[in-house]
Every structure is written in structure tokens, then in C-alpha cells.
Amino acid sequence: MARRAFTHLVLMLGAAVMLAPFVIMLSISLKPPGEVFAPQFALLPTQWHAVENYTAAFTKVPLARFLLNGFFVTLCIFAAQALTALPMAYALAKLRWRGRETAFALVVLALLIPPQVPAIPLYIGLWQLGLLNTYAAIILPSTISVFGIFLMRQFFRTVPDDLIAAARMDGLSEWAIVWRIMLPTAAPAIAAFACLSFIWNWNEFFWPLIAVQEEHLMTPPLGIAFFSNAEAGTSFGPLMAAATVVTAPLALAFLLAQRAFISGVTMTGVK
Amino acid sequence: MAEAKGTLGPRRAEALAGTLLALPAFILMWLMLLGPAVAVGLLSLTDWNFGEPQIRFAGLENYAEMWGDRVFWISLRNTVIYVGVSVPATVLLGLLAAIAIESVGPLKGFYRAAYFLPVASTLLAMALVWEFMFHPSVGFVNQVFRALGLPTADWLQNPDTALFALAAIGVWQNLGLAMVLFMAGLKAIPPDLYEALAMDGADGAWERFRRVTWPMLGPALVFVVAITAIRSFQVFDTVQVLTEGGPSKSTEVLLFTMVQQGFTFLRSAYGAAITMVFLLLTLAITLAQTVLLDRRAHYG
Numbered sequence: 001m002a003r004r005a006f007t008h009l010v011l012m013l014g015a016a017v018m019l020a021p022f023v024i025m026l027s028i029s030l031k032p033p034g035e036v037f038a039p040q041f042a043l044l045p046t047q048w049h050a051v052e053n054y055t056a057a058f059t060k061v062p063l064a065r066f067l068l069n070g071f072f073v074t075l076c077i078f079a080a081q082a083l084t085a086l087p088m089a090y091a092l093a094k095l096r097w098r099g100r101e102t103a104f105a106l107v108v109l110a111l112l113i114p115p116q117v118p119a120i121p122l123y124i125g126l127w128q129l130g131l132l133n134t135y136a137a138i139i140l141p142s143t144i145s146v147f148g149i150f151l152m153r154q155f156f157r158t159v160p161d162d163l164i165a166a167a168r169m170d171g172l173s174e175w176a177i178v179w180r181i182m183l184p185t186a187a188p189a190i191a192a193f194a195c196l197s198f199i200w201n202w203n204e205f206f207w208p209l210i211a212v213q214e215e216h217l218m219t220p221p222l223g224i225a226f227f228s229n230a231e232a233g234t235s236f237g238p239l240m241a242a243a244t245v246v247t248a249p250l251a252l253a254f255l256l257a258q259r260a261f262i263s264g265v266t267m268t269g270v271k
Numbered sequence: 272m273a274e275a276k277g278t279l280g281p282r283r284a285e286a287l288a289g290t291l292l293a294l295p296a297f298i299l300m301w302l303m304l305l306g307p308a309v310a311v312g313l314l315s316l317t318d319w320n321f322g323e324p325q326i327r328f329a330g331l332e333n334y335a336e337m338w339g340d341r342v343f344w345i346s347l348r349n350t351v352i353y354v355g356v357s358v359p360a361t362v363l364l365g366l367l368a369a370i371a372i373e374s375v376g377p378l379k380g381f382y383r384a385a386y387f388l389p390v391a392s393t394l395l396a397m398a399l400v401w402e403f404m405f406h407p408s409v410g411f412v413n414q415v416f417r418a419l420g421l422p423t424a425d426w427l428q429n430p431d432t433a434l435f436a437l438a439a440i441g442v443w444q445n446l447g448l449a450m451v452l453f454m455a456g457l458k459a460i461p462p463d464l465y466e467a468l469a470m471d472g473a474d475g476a477w478e479r480f481r482r483v484t485w486p487m488l489g490p491a492l493v494f495v496v497a498i499t500a501i502r503s504f505q506v507f508d509t510v511q512v513l514t515e516g517g518p519s520k521s522t523e524v525l526l527f528t529m530v531q532q533g534f535t536f537l538r539s540a541y542g543a544a545i546t547m548v549f550l551l552l553t554l555a556i557t558l559a560q561t562v563l564l565d566r567r568a569h570y571g
Contacts, residue, residue, distance in 0.1 A: 003476075007371050008378070014368060015385040018443065022388065024411055025400045037409050088296035096282075097289030103297060110304045112557050114505060116526055117550050118307030120314065120533045120543050124321070125307075144299035174288035203393050205508045206526070210534055221395035225512050228399050236403055243396035254391035258384060261391055265448060266455045 025247070028240040029053050036236045049237060054245070056238035061230070063242055065216060066223030067249075073138050073219055074201045080143035081197055082190070089152035090178045094164060104153070110146040116206055123210060137211040138219065142201055148193050151267055155189040156182055192264030195257060202250055220246040308550070314543035321537035333544035343545070345520050346528040349434055353524060354503040357438040357445070361499050362492070364442065365449025370484070372450070373457050374476075383454075387447035394444055398509045401440050402427065427513055430521035437509050437522055445502060449495050456491025460484065490564055497560035501553055525549050 023043070028036055032049035035042070057063050091097065092104050122141050123132070131137050159182060167181045183190065205221040212218065218226060224246050228239055254261050318329040337343045372382045389397065404411045407425035416423050426436040464483045473482065507526040510516060516523040516531070529549065533542020 004375060007375050011368070011371055011375065011378075011382050014364075015382055018385050018389060018446070020411065021397055021400045021404060021443070022392075024404060025397075028403065039409065041409075041411060041414055084296035084299055087292035091289040091292040095285050095289035095292070097286040097293075100289065100293075103293055106297075106300065106305065110300055112554060113304055113308050114501070114550065114553050116505065116507070116529070117311060117546055118304055119529075120539055120546060121307035121310035122303070123534070124539065127321075141303050144296060144303050146300060146304065149296060174285075174292060178292065199391055203395070205395050205511070206530075209511070210530070221393055221508075224393075224396050224399065228512065239399060240403070243393075243399055246396045247393045251388065251392055254388065255384065258380075258387075262383075262387065262451050265390065266451055 022247075022251075025240050025243050028236055029244050031237055033235065033237060050241075053237040053241040056235070057227075057242040057245060060238060061223060061227045061242070062215065063223065063227075063245060066218050066220045067245070069135075069216075069218060069223075070202055070220040070249075073135065074198055076135075076139050077142045077201050078194060078197045080139070081145040081148050082193075084143070085145055085148035085152055085193075086183065087175070087178050089149050089156050090174075090182050092149070092153045093156035094159070094161070095174070107146050107149050107153075111150060119207065119210060126211065133212050133214050133217065135217060138208050138217070141207060141211075142204075145193075145197065148197070151189060151193055152186060155186050159185050188260070188263070189267070191257070191260040192267050195253075195261045195264045198253065199250060199261070311543045311546050311550070314540055315547050317540045319540045321539045329540070333541050336541065337544055337548070342520065342523060342528060346523045346525050347548070349520075349522060350504065350506070350524045353434060353438050353441070353506055354500055356435060357441040357503050358496060358499050360438070360442045361445045361449050361503075362496055365446050365495065366453050366488075366492075368446065368450045369453035369457060370480070373454060383451070386450050389444045390447040394508050395512060397444070398440060398512050401443075401509075402513050405436055428518055430518045433514055433518060433522045437506065437514065440509050441503060441506060445499055448502075449499055452495050452498070453488070453491060456488050456495075457484070459491075460487045493560055493563045497556050500556050504549070504553055504556070525552075 024041075027043055027045075030048060030050045030053070031045040032047055032052070035045050035047065035049075088103075092100060092107070118141065126132050126137050126140070131140070163181060163185070164177060167177050172180065202219075203221060204219070205225070208219045208222045209225075212222070215223075215226065224239075224242050227242055231239060315333055316328060316330060317326050318332065319326045368382075368386055372379055372386075375382070405413075405426040407413060407423070407428070410426075412426065413423040424432050426432045460483065464487065465479060468479060468483055473479075505526060506524050507530070510522050510524055510527045511530075514522040516527050525545065526549065529542050529545040532538045532545060
């Protein structure tokens with residue numbers, strides 16, 4: 001009994017440390033400048049400054065635009081990833097064709113390449129095509145997800161062959177089988193894939209930093225870094241308000257769909 | 272009947288469908304990943320700077336330059352220190368959190384969510400919060416340290432502490448990832464092993480850990496170490512936005528150096544050579560992981 005209480009105590013302390021940055025972020029986003037630099041930290045402001053801070057966050061920089069860019073980019077990326085990964089995963093898992101083993105070996109090889117490795121050639125290629133500083137520059141390099149192919153292939157292998165044979169008997173084309181038979185059976189894996197794709201691409205900073213310079217194209221992480229640079233550590237209130245707004249979509253999605261998020265992350269470890 | 276529908280036999284139809292369905296992803300994979308990865312290797316053997324009209328084969332000149340480049344060695348050393356500090360801390364704390372959370376009954380969901388939340392949050396936004404928390408006078412870290420009678424510092428602006436401050440942020444961010452992977456590993460341990468141990472009369476928490484959990488968790492441990500190490504090698508966001516490699520190069524890390532050379536100074540070929548070092552280090556971790564897991568499999 002005493003040991004369990006002790007475990008709870010330690011876990012509570014740990015949780016406090018893990019959550020402290022979120023609490024501080026929210027707290028500062030409500031405070032006027034004078035209270036931000038108060039020598040003693042107080043959770044709630046004596047004088048509420050929330051409206052001013054959040055208004056400043058949306059007007060000093062085009063924060064709404066950053067968010068829209070973020071949603072647009074993540075959506076396009078996931079659509080492209082799903083549209084290409086699912087058919088290939090099905091072909092790798094269920095169809096017999098020449099070169100299948102080689103193709104799968106290449107997918108596994110590509111899994112080992114960190115996403116930053118292709119950056120310089122991609123930059124040169126996009127420059128030659130005149131695509132730097134466009135949405136396409138942000139989206140194109142992420143349109144392929146070898147992780148998604150691998151994950152879906154593993155999942156599709158568990159779908160019984162009879163199901164596919166029956167669908168063929170009904171006259172479905174292979175393309176239709178991917179979307180009308182495989183997709184519904186793989187819903188949990190797709191949900192996990194979608195969550196991971198959303199986390200990765202919403203948070204991605206490295207590539208957008210390289211690919212775009214213009215304010216109106218910036219994704220949320222890039223936009224908030226830009227904001228922080230412009231303010232140079234002077235207006236913490238609006239900055240924390242912006243940080244809250246940028247973090248909120250992902251944090252809320254996580255709290256609502258915890259299971260899919262965690263199983264998605266765990267599946268990165270599935271062999 | 273399949274044959275009746277078209278002129279192709281079912282075997283050839285299947286082969287054609289397989290190729291066609293795989294083709295778009297296959298092309299994209301070459302265009303966006305494999306092709307550029309090969310190109311990085313080739314580019315690193317030239318002397319090309321971004322925008323120049325001429326390209327010349329330069330052999331290993333870039334690598335020779337790197338060998339003599341003080342900044343590169345500082346960068347490599349800092350990266351290794353960063354990984355060496357953050358990986359053990361992340362793995363150990365993640366393991367302790369996983370075991371503790373699995374052993375308490377109520378509040379399990381709350382703890383898991385709290386520890387995992389940093390993984391699902393935007394690191395760049397949270398890095399700015401950490402910058403505020405590391406603020407020398409009003410920062411939360413110094414306030415707590417002062418209250419506990421611990422030494423305080425201007426963590427991010429002091430060359431002796433800046434890298435460790437960034438490592439602390441890294442641990443905070445990745446701990447939840449290690450935790451959920453360990454939780455999955457713990458769930459895979461058959462409960463009868465613990466029952467058998469209890470029948471032997473050994474029922475202490477330490478005995479349970481030493482004789483069942485630890486040996487059974489081996490493969491998960493190797494995997495978590497590898498994935499944490501690979502992620503730590505990729506440290507960039509916090510450096511770029513909080514310290515820009517400073518003060519006095521104390522937080523200069525590989526990817527930061529690569530971006531500086533390849534994109535700020537437009538030295539594409541030299542940047543490509545640094546990328547190759549980065550790639551080889553990452554592959555070395557994967558190789559070590561594979562060897563370790565294989566050996567385990569043979570003995571187990």
C-alpha cells in the first residue's frame with residue numbers, strides 16, 4: 001500500500017515536470033508584460049491580458065494564415081501518401097509480379113534514410129524547376145511515405161485471401177479492391193498512419209525552413225519561429241499565445257484520439 | 272471466369288495489376304528519397320557551390336577538408352555528447368515510467384497521456400516555452416533551483432551548459448515515445464512467467480524486474496535505444512531557434528552545420544559531404560541494432 005502511494009507520488013511529480021511547459025505557456029499567454037517578468041511565478045494573472053495577447057498573436061503575424069497553410073499542407077501530403085502507398089502496399093502484400101521482392105527491399109532500404117538526407121539535391125531540383133517558395137516545394141518531398149507503405153503492407157498481409165478472391169468473382173478490378181475491400185478492413189492501421197503523418201508534417205520545421213522564405217507560405221512551426229525572431233524575446237505574452245494556438249490542434253487531436261496516436265507510434269516498432 | 276473477361280490470362284493480369292499499382296509510389300520513392308540520397312553521395316565528390324555554372328569532379332577533397340575543419344569536429348563531438356547524454360536519460364526514464372505506470376491501477380490513462388503529450392506537441396513552439404523557462408532571472412527552472420538551493424545559471428547562454436539544456440529539452444520531448452514502446456514490450460511478456468516466479472517464492476518487485484522483465488524486454492530495449500539514438504542524431508529545431516550553434520559553437524551539431532554549409536553558405540558539395548557522415552552514423556546505429564537483435568535471436 002505504502003509502495004503504491006510512493007509510486008503515485010513519483011509519477012505525479014514526473015507528470016508535473018512533463019506538463020509544466022504547457023501550464024507555463026498557457027499562464028504566460030494570459031498575462032500582461034509587467035507580470036511576465038514578476039520575480040515570483042503565479043499561475044493566474046492578477047490583471048487578465050488574454051484578449052490583448054491573442055489578438056496581438058493574430059495581428060502582428062498572419063497566424064491564421066500559418067494555421068491554414070499547416071492544414072492545407074498536411075492534408076495534401078497525407079492524401080498523396082495514402083493515394084500512392086495503399087496501392088503499392090496491396091501489390092506488395094497480395095499480388096504476384098516480377099520485381100516484387102526487389103521493390104520491397106528498396107522500401108526497407110528507404111526506411112533507413114533519415115528525411116534530412118535528400119535535402120540538398122531536392123533543393124537543387126526544385127530550384128531548377130522554379131518551384132522554391134511555393135506550396136509544392138513544401139509538399140512534394142513528403143508525398144511518398146515509405147513508412148506508410150511498410151505499415152500498410154504488414155497489415156494487408158493479414159487480410160484473408162478469400163475476401164479478395166470473392167471480390168474478384170464479383171467483378172471488382174484490382175484498383176477497386178484496394179479502395180473498397182482493403183481500405184475498410186485496414187481502418188485502424190490507416191488511422192494510425194494518418195495520425196503519424198499529421199504529427200510529422202504539422203511539426204516539420206527542417207524542410208519548410210529550407211524550402212520557403214515568404215511569410216504567406218509559412219507553416220505553423222516556421223511562422224512561430226519567424227514571430228519569435230521578429231520580437232527577439234520582448235513580448236512573451238503574444239508569443240506564448242501564438243505557441244498555444246500552434247500546439248492546440250495537435251494536442252487536442254491527441255487527447256481525442258489517444259488510442260490511434262499511441263498505437264500509431266507503437267507500430268513504428270512493429271517488425 | 273477470369274479468362275473469359277479479357278485476353279490476358281489471370282496470372283499475367285495479376286502481374287500487370289501489381290506493377291501498375293506499385294508504379295506511382297515506386298517512381299515517387301526514387302524521385303524524392305533514393306535518387307536524392309544517391310545524388311548526395313555523388314555531389315559530395317564534386318566542388319560545386321550552389322548556382323555555379325561549372326561542376327568538377329573533386330574526388331575526396333570535401334572529405335579531406337572536413338578532416339581538417341575544426342568546426343566539423345566540434346560539431347561531431349557536440350552531436351555525440353548530445354546523443355550520449357539524452358539517449359540513456361530518455362531510455363532509463365521511459366523505462367521507469369512504463370513500469371511504474373503499468374503497476375499502478377487508477378490514473379493510468381492520465382499518466383500515460385501526460386508523459387506522451389510532449390511527443391504529440393509542436394517541438395518548435397515548445398522550444399520557445401523552454402527558452403522562457405530557462406530565462407536567467409524569471410525562468411521557472413532557476414526559480415525552482417533557487418528554492419531548492421541548487422546552483423542557477425543562464426542555461427542557454429553559457430557554453431558549459433547550453434548543450435545540456437538542449438539535451439534536457441530532447442529528453443522531455445522523447446521520453447513519452449520510449450515509454451509507450453516499453454509499455455508495448457511489457458504487454459508482450461507472458462503473465463505466467465511472473466506466476467512461475469511467484470511459485471518459486473520470489474515475489475519482490477526487484478526480483479520480478481531482474482528475473483523476468485529485464486531479460487524479456489531485451490529486444491524492445493535494443494529497439495528503443497536505436498530509435499531514440501536516431502532521433503537524437505537529428506537534433507536541429509531547438510538548436511536553430513534557441514542557440515544557433517552558440518554560444519561559441521557549444522551547440523553546433525551535425526545537421527545545423529550541414530544547413531549552414533549547404534544552404535546559408537551555399538556550399539552544396541561540402542554540405543553533401545557532411546550529409547554523408549550523418550547518413551553513415553545513422554546507418555551504423557541501425558546496423559548495430561540488427562546485429563544485437565540477431566545475436567539475441569540465436570541464443571534465445
